[in-house]
Amino acid sequence: GFGPVQPDQAWNTAVSFVTNTNWQSYSGESTMGHLVQMAGLAVQNFTSAAVGVAVAVALVRGFARSKTDQLGNFWVDLTRICVRILLPVAVIGATLLIVGGAVQNLSAGTDVTTLAGATQHITGGPVASQEVIKELGTNGGGFYNANSAHPFENPTSWTNWIELFLILLIPFTLPRVFGRMVGDRRQGLAIAGIMAILAIGSVIALNALQLHGAGTVPTAVGAATEGTEARFGVSNSATFAAVTTLTSTGAVNSFHDSYTALGGMITMLNMMLGEVAPGGTGSGLYGMLILAVITVFVAGLMVGRTPEYLGKKIGAREIKFASLYLLTTPALVLVGTAVAMASKQARSSMLNTGAHGLSEVLYAFTSASNNNGSAFAGISVNTEFYNTALGLCMLLGRFLPIIFILGLAGSLARQQPVPETTGTLKTYQPLFVGMVVGV
Known part of the structure; x- marks a missing residue:
């Protein structure tokens, strides 16, 4: 019964x-029917997440295999990831959310009388089933406009923690897969350690900034409560904000635009790191492996020897692929923001001017280019300019890096392994972990 989009x-x-971004310039409950939400959007939540994992596995095969041009079968990988991982976990997770109070029906909605005596139409729908894969697949697109702050999507504090667990589940387990596939568990633990250091630092920083927000009102109430959902409180909101921007999820249970200045900066910083701590499903692992490749290259320059990682030489071809990967999203963010600020049509969408207005535009292009999907709001993005420009950033920000990852994977797989010597950098020791964090 809704009008056309x-x-x-x-x-x-x-x-x-399709790009696992799940940026939304519409209110789901008043724009998309149940069939679109299920057969269109929720299906892509599964497949786009599976694509990320399949690409990550292809890169790992590049390290694990030698003298071959075979990186596996994409269709087989995609099917196995959906059927053996995503669907079973999603069924269990959706059941838990329904037990917690999340809505799961095909109702056309209910008309209720509000406390003020007015009538309001409350939309029902297959919410829990979309909510679980939204988090598990690090997608982020909500059934409702309020996303995970809506009681039908995220009813209680314990469902909030289940959603946080689902967001982190696959990104933090893929390093173990990496270690097993390359035949050295320590390599996987090192990558997981790097992710954990950055993630824990972000969660602590964002909680500290929100719980001790400066200003008259935050000081009086003891924290920066603006924009937070009362059912969760400041700490649950800040933790969710950190996790969702660290993982390319984009789901929100509070309003990032209302965060303190430095708190909002942390959410942007998380995305600008490349969302690798632990990042999205698959994309976090291959992004972190790119940083590992660049780290061994820098280390090789410092000691004057050919850089190696997992027995593979990192030469000019490999470092070009890694550099192109690393430069793609910053270029999209900077060019997109510059064009928006130079465009009279785009500026007319801004509700705020000055520094915060610029931050809102910068956040939008950072979120789209890094395939996150969360927003600072404050700008009307349902315009021809923003729908087109952000769509291009999402498309290029997802698929150009994938092309460079597969190019790197193919280059590595063709190599003959180099035997480890006393001069080889031990890429599983704390020194290497610290170097990658620094890089």
């Missing part, structure tokens, strides 16, 4: 869900 918004939404 305009072409530019349809393009933006399709690109958004």
Whole structure:
């Protein structure tokens, strides 16, 4: 019974869900019918997440295999990831959310009388089933406009922690897969350690900044409560904000635009790191492995020897792929923000001017280019300019890096392994972990 979606918004939404970004320039409960939410958006939540894992596994095979041009079968990988990992976990997770109070029906909605005596239409739908894969697949697109702050999506504090667990589950277990596939468990633990150091630092920093927010009102109430959902409180909101921006999820249970200045900066910093701590499903692992490759290259320059990682030489070809990967999203963020600020049409969408207005535009392009999907709001993004520009950033920010990852994987797989010597950098020791964190 909803009206048609305009072409530019349809393009933006399709690109958004295909690229695992799940940026939304619409209110789900008043724009998309149940069939679109299920057969269109929720299906892409599964497949886009599986694509990320499949690409990560292809890169790991590049390290694990030698003298071959075979990186596996994409269709087989995609099917196995969906059927053996995503679907079983999603069924269990959705059941838990329903037990917690999340809505799961095909209702056309209910008209209720509010406390003020007015009438409000409350939309029902297959919410829990979309909510669970939204988090598990680090997607982020909500059934409702309020996303995970909505009681039908995230009813209680314990469902909030289940959602946090689902977001972190696959990104933090893939390093173990990496260690097993390359035949050295220590390598996987090192990558997981790097992710954990950055993630824990971000969670602590964001909690500290929000719990001790400066200003008259935050000081009076003891924390920066603006924009937070009362059912969760400041700490649960800050932790969720850190996790969702560290993992390319984009789901929110509070309003990032209302955070303190430095708190909002942390959410942007998380995305600008490349979302590798632990990052999205698959994309976090291959992003972190790119940083590991660059780290051994820097280390090789410092000691004057050919850099190696997992028995593979990191030469000019490999470092070009890694550099192109690393430069893609910053270029998209900077160019997109510059064009938006130079465009009179784009500036007319801004509700705030000055430094915070710039931050809102910068956040939008950072979120889209890094395939996160969360927003600072404060700008009306359902316009031809923003739907088109952010859609392009999402598309290029997802698939250009994947091309470079697969190029690197193929280059590594063709190599003959180099035997380890006394001069080889031990890439599983604390020294290497610290170097990658620094890089």
